[in-house]
Amino acid sequence: MKTKKVAYLGVFLALALILSYVESLIPFYFGIPGVKLGLTNLVVVVMLYCTGTKEAFGISMMRIVLAGFLFGNMFSILYSLAGGILSFLIMYLLKKIGKLNVVSVSVAGGISHNIGQLVVAAVVVETYNIFYYMPVLMIAGVLTGFLIGILGQEFIRRFQILNKTQK
Amino acid sequence: MRLLNKKRIGKNDIVFIGGLLAIAVFLFVLMQFVRGGSGAYVEVTVDGEVYGTYALAENQTVEIKKDGKVTNVLSIRDGKADMTDADCPDLLCVHQRAISKEDETIVCLPNKVVVKIIKAKEKNNIDSIAG
Structure with a gap:
């Protein structure tokens, strides 16, 4: 059982890193720093529902640090960490309340990720009107959270069915 | 493990997402009212300190230097300010659109450069005291 878990987490981390890479390839500019497609949030959302909170948080943090060293710089790690931690907290709380489906959790994660990054950006550059953005x-x-949420939901359903049939 | 219920999007989700969108649109409309008309000057700050203020009416190219190195190039043309070059790898500030309205900003995070449109040239009291 333990080996299986290690294998699962490894696959998830690899998937998250690949999605980071894909995202770094797409020239997807909203014209605002901090706004991204958030493909990697797919992995976090799926893990939150399928493997548990601790594992999801661990993989999310590892993904940010590794992707930062691979495709970004120290700055992008800092911004990503702020966005990643805030969005994880929000998604975890919303999931725990249990009134909302995956799509809403993902949307809340998408928004809070952007906001977390922007807050750090505002602190770094000192003069920056956040509320304008x-x-x-x-x-x-x-928008991005909705798309990720729909994808994540389908993934989670299949993952759970797969897990059930294996036992 | 409990299976997710069959419904993919429930009533709660529609209310939640709809509510967020409504807030966003409300804030957006509010911003249009609060925001003033077109500004007259561009203020460049580096590391939170004012680097220089330039008139929008004048076509000019401003080289923003830090430690003697040109980090960003700002072009002012036809009343609009646009970042045309930067030495950072992601070039997010260069990809941003030209700005001309009051309070609009272009930000280069790696170099901590903020370009902001302001209505009038302000006297920087802090600098004159410190200087």
């Missing part, structure tokens, strides 16, 4: 960040977060 708030609406755009929210709309972008809803």
Whole structure:
């Protein structure tokens, strides 16, 4: 059982890193720093539902640090960490309340990821009007979070069915 | 492990996402009212300190230097300010659109350069005291 878990986590981390790479290849600019497609959030959402909170958080953090060294720089690690931790916290709480489905959890994660990054950016550059970008960040977060949520939901259903038939 | 219920998007989700979108649109509309018309000057700050203020009416190219090295190039043309070059790898600031309205900003995070449109040239009291 333990070996199986290690293998699963390894696959998830690899998947998250590949999605990071894919995202770094797509020239997807909203014209605002901090807004990204959030493909890797797919892995976090799926893990939150399928493997548990601790594992999801661990993989998310490892992904950010590794992807930062591979495709980014120290700055991008800092921004990603802020966004990653905030969005994880929000998604975890929403999931725990249990009134909402995967799509909503993912949307909330998308928005909070963008906001977390922007807050750090504002702190770093010292003079930066965050609230000016708030609406755009929210709309972008809803759109990308929605897409990721739909994908994640399908993934989670299949994953759970697979797990059930294996036992 | 409990299977997810069959319904993919429930009533709660529609209310939640709809609510967020409504807030976003409300804020967006609010911003349009709060935001002033077109600004007259561009203020460049590096590391939170004012680097220089330039008139939008004048076509010019501003080289932003840090430690004697040119880090960013700002072009002012036809009343719009646009970052045309930067030495950072991601070039996010260069990809941003040209700005002309008050409070609009272009930010280069790696170099901590902020370009902001302001209405009027302000006297920087902090600098004159410190200087």
